[in-house]
């Protein structure tokens with residue numbers, strides 16, 4: 691039997707809330723593709739930052755399965771208060787439960803959840819836009835990413851680093867214009883390995899779903915790579931490492 695995910699017919703909506711779109715479907719497809727690893731991972735706390743309509747957090751809860759979902763605590767945040775209401779309704783119509791918080795990224799939750807979240811999923815506002823469009827609380831917050839689409843992403847990554855447990859995984863949607871390679875290198879400096887687990891091109895955009903996880907080996911390896919890059923032949927190896935399904939790590943291949 692196919693694993694369950696959120697059903698469009700059961701989704702709640704609001705004119706000021708982002709409806710599930712190609713990026714949301716790509717993220718859920720990536721989670722589905724990684725489902726057996728997620729189940730083995732046995733997350734205690736799963737979190738979505740920027741939950742919108744609730745499609746992703748509901749799907750995550752469903753795809754982990756009713757039996758297992760009972761073992762995990764789910765939290766979702768959104769800066770848009772209408773998204774909080776819609777997510778609660780979507781969860782309820784699917785028989786799922788999560789704590790849904792109206793906040794900026796994880797403001798007010800960082801102390802309580804420090805180093806304890808095992809899975810974070812994020813489909814952030816990633817579209818390059820004028821800076822003044824970033825940070826509003828309505829529907830524009832769903833896509834407005836400022837310069838290179840990175841304004842909100844660059845704020846989310848350090849917060850995620852503070853929240854993720856030692857075995858924590860982060861799944862992030864990015865656009866080619868966000869420079870995903872640079873994001874991976876930034877996270878590498880913080881000790882994260884990364885891998886593109888799904889790449890999808892539509893007429894409008896080229897999406898990458900990147901999975902990050904802590905790996906003590908990468909800190910040293912990151913320094914080596916930066917050195918190689920400076921010699922001038924690093925780009926070739928970085929590009930190769932960034933191809934779909936590439937693995938930026940050593941050791942355990944099951945992540």
Ligand SMILES: C[S@@+](CC[C@H](N)C(=O)[O-])C[C@H]1O[C@@H](n2cnc3c(N)ncnc32)[C@H](O)[C@@H]1O
Nearest residue numbers: 710714740741742768769770794795813831832
């Ligand atoms: C691209 S939409 C994704 C919605 C949903 N996760 C999905 O995949 O369909 C981005 C979401 O992030 C929310 N958001 C934007 N900036 C935020 C911030 N600083 N803190 C929390 N949520 C934010 C938006 O309100 C929007 O709901």
